[in-house]
Amino acid sequence: MPSIFAYQSSEVDWCEPNFQYSQLVAEFYNTFSNVTFLIFGPLMTFLMRPYIQKRSRYIYVLFILFTITGLFSMYFHMTLSFLGQMLDEITILWLLASGYSLWLPRCYFPAFLGQNRSRYISLIVIITLVSTFLSFLRPTINAYALNVIGLHIVYIVVQEYKKTNNKELRHLIEVSTVIWALAFTSWISDRLLCSFWQWINFSYLHSIWHVLISFTFPYGIVILAVVDSTYEMPNKTIKVRYWPRDTWPMGLPYVEMGDDHKSC
Numbered sequence: 001m002p003s004i005f006a007y008q009s010s011e012v013d014w015c016e017p018n019f020q021y022s023q024l025v026a027e028f029y030n031t032f033s034n035v036t037f038l039i040f041g042p043l044m045t046f047l048m049r050p051y052i053q054k055r056s057r058y059i060y061v062l063f064i065l066f067t068i069t070g071l072f073s074m075y076f077h078m079t080l081s082f083l084g085q086m087l088d089e090i091t092i093l094w095l096l097a098s099g100y101s102l103w104l105p106r107c108y109f110p111a112f113l114g115q116n117r118s119r120y121i122s123l124i125v126i127i128t129l130v131s132t133f134l135s136f137l138r139p140t141i142n143a144y145a146l147n148v149i150g151l152h153i154v155y156i157v158v159q160e161y162k163k164t165n166n167k168e169l170r171h172l173i174e175v176s177t178v179i180w181a182l183a184f185t186s187w188i189s190d191r192l193l194c195s196f197w198q199w200i201n202f203s204y205l206h207s208i209w210h211v212l213i214s215f216t217f218p219y220g221i222v223i224l225a226v227v228d229s230t231y232e233m234p235n236k237t238i239k240v241r242y243w244p245r246d247t248w249p250m251g252l253p254y255v256e257m258g259d260d261h262k263s264c
Ligand SMILES: CCCCCCCC/C=C\CCCCCCCC(=O)N[C@@H](CO)[C@H](O)/C=C/CCCCCCCCCCCCC
Pocket: 069, 073, 076, 088, 092, 095, 096, 099, 100, 103, 104, 143, 144, 146, 147, 149, 150, 151, 153, 154, 156, 157, 173, 176, 177, 180, 210, 213, 214, 216, 217, 219, 220, 221, 224
């Protein structure tokens, strides 16, 4: 049985041919396309610092987990090791769990919790701990299970789209849903249609997934922060801004929070 550190000890191998450019890096494009995680994580932490300090310092954990996901994903694609796979997937699991704990609106809580966030967070921690252990049983299905959680997040976002008249929020949801759909299509077709992509000599869909899914992070965070503010902080104003300039046709969304009262 190979060591968990050994190159190619994972049962999962992506469509990109291995060791094409270096003996050290198994999947070159899949490894370096994670660089956007290393940029967006620290950048979003910096841009959203005033919001985080007013809302909850636990949000720092989410941004740190996002950046670590990029590092572990690089390590996984560089080595295709079992350790790399598990570090990558377990970090994503805890990243999603932190997002659910912080921002899931209370109306989506299971009825037996009675809208109590502390009890809900305890439930999320228990489910995530159990899932962490279960992930070692059938490691090949972990990534599919994580995408099912991703589908649930999209479902919630679409429900909020139906409820709101806020044009800015609707725009953010439209853009992020398109980016997520393109990302997911790239991920699944890399998994299921690899022989076709190799036949046309284009086996880089998983690296396209990395770039697109890293863009859904700032969008997802901003959408959830805006939705959360309407439920949890109705007397605070929250403003969506874009980096590097609000006036540019494309940019990274982030939020600023004012402390002025909406109703006086
Ligand atoms: C109410 C819930 C709030 C949760 C908010 C969290 C928002 C998170 C947004 C993005 C996180 C992306 C993390 C992706 C990590 C990619 C690393 C990777 O590529 N790993 C692969 C192997 O290298 C692995 O096979 C991938 C597994 C699937 C991961 C599924 C992630 C689902 C993300 C769903 C984002 C939905 C955004 C919705 C916007 C409309």
